[in-house]
Amino acid sequence: MSVTGIYFSATGNSRYALEVFLKELDPSAEAFPIEDKNAPEQIKLHDEIVFAYPVQYSAVPKIVRDFIQKTANLWNGKKVFVIATMAAFSGDGSGVLARLLKKHGAVITGGLHLQMPDSIADEKVFKRPLEKNTANVEKSVRKAQKAARDIKNGRYKKQGLGVMPRFLGYISQRLWFGHRTMKYYSKGLKIDPEKCVGCGKCARLCPTGNISVQGKTVSSAKKCTVCYRCVNNCPMKAITLLGSEITEQTTIEKYISASGEKL
Numbered sequence: 001m002s003v004t005g006i007y008f009s010a011t012g013n014s015r016y017a018l019e020v021f022l023k024e025l026d027p028s029a030e031a032f033p034i035e036d037k038n039a040p041e042q043i044k045l046h047d048e049i050v051f052a053y054p055v056q057y058s059a060v061p062k063i064v065r066d067f068i069q070k071t072a073n074l075w076n077g078k079k080v081f082v083i084a085t086m087a088a089f090s091g092d093g094s095g096v097l098a099r100l101l102k103k104h105g106a107v108i109t110g111g112l113h114l115q116m117p118d119s120i121a122d123e124k125v126f127k128r129p130l131e132k133n134t135a136n137v138e139k140s141v142r143k144a145q146k147a148a149r150d151i152k153n154g155r156y157k158k159q160g161l162g163v164m165p166r167f168l169g170y171i172s173q174r175l176w177f178g179h180r181t182m183k184y185y186s187k188g189l190k191i192d193p194e195k196c197v198g199c200g201k202c203a204r205l206c207p208t209g210n211i212s213v214q215g216k217t218v219s220s221a222k223k224c225t226v227c228y229r230c231v232n233n234c235p236m237k238a239i240t241l242l243g244s245e246i247t248e249q250t251t252i253e254k255y256i257s258a259s260g261e262k263l
């Protein structure tokens, strides 16, 4: 068996989940972000791929969709296990990515859903206290480890892959909001000039190159995948996107150090 990990992750949830999973499944396996130019080569080189990503409205973020399109000719015959991370619920988070991959010939071996902290930093909907988020991360770590151990015994978890999860993902989320993931956002990113100090961190971190900073002027182009990486990482809490005020910034490190779980 030759395994590799591929992921997209804005605040580290999906990356961490994948690393925990791979450590249990095959400690020699490495994980590559889709932004890494070596990611397509890794798909070529391995028979089995674990693909982790964060759901957006029970749908696949545009940047992940584009990556799959770009690598369309590499998936035929690859065995893919999908990990979908989410703040609360997605119905068919793993299924929706699995179906995209299947179109290009991938063989889906299983799926796993993991509840993690909410990356939407400027909305209150799924916000939880630090202890609750930390407990959720610990629970997801155990769930990921068990799913990986099961694979070693020939049992593949199939969470989010059936007909009922698909119906639930569609009716609860995709039908209403799924269109938001079909294209890049051209507006919505709001930078508070009173708070921004022009440090450039947002521009350095943005996976699509959507942000540019000149002096203290921050501007965004038309290529936002609404991942929330910049919003969660701005040291001055100067960026908002769907909401208008930062409720809580999250990055996975906050919860890992609290739980003591380190890789």
Ligand SMILES: Cc1cc2nc3c(=O)[nH]c(=O)nc-3n(C[C@H](O)[C@H](O)[C@H](O)COP(=O)(O)O)c2cc1C
Residues within 6 Å of the ligand: 008, 009, 010, 011, 012, 013, 014, 015, 053, 054, 055, 056, 057, 058, 059, 085, 086, 087, 088, 089, 090, 116, 117, 118, 119, 120, 173, 226, 227, 228
């Ligand atoms: C635009 C957007 C939409 C989201 N939609 C959902 C959702 O439908 N259900 C859910 O449980 N979490 C949702 N989330 C939360 C993320 O999926 C979750 O926090 C994820 O673990 C973030 O992982 P990452 O750090 O790897 O990006 C959404 C996040 C964003 C930014």
Ligand code: SF4
Residues within 6 Å of the ligand: 191, 195, 196, 197, 198, 199, 200, 201, 202, 203, 213, 218, 233, 234, 235, 236, 237, 238, 239
């Ligand atoms: S990270 Fe925040 S403070 Fe730094 S340039 Fe971007 S918006 Fe301004």
Ligand code: SF4
Residues within 6 Å of the ligand: 189, 205, 206, 207, 208, 209, 210, 211, 220, 223, 224, 225, 226, 227, 228, 229, 230, 231, 241
């Ligand atoms: S502008 Fe922010 S939310 Fe949009 S893609 Fe870049 S980092 Fe993600």
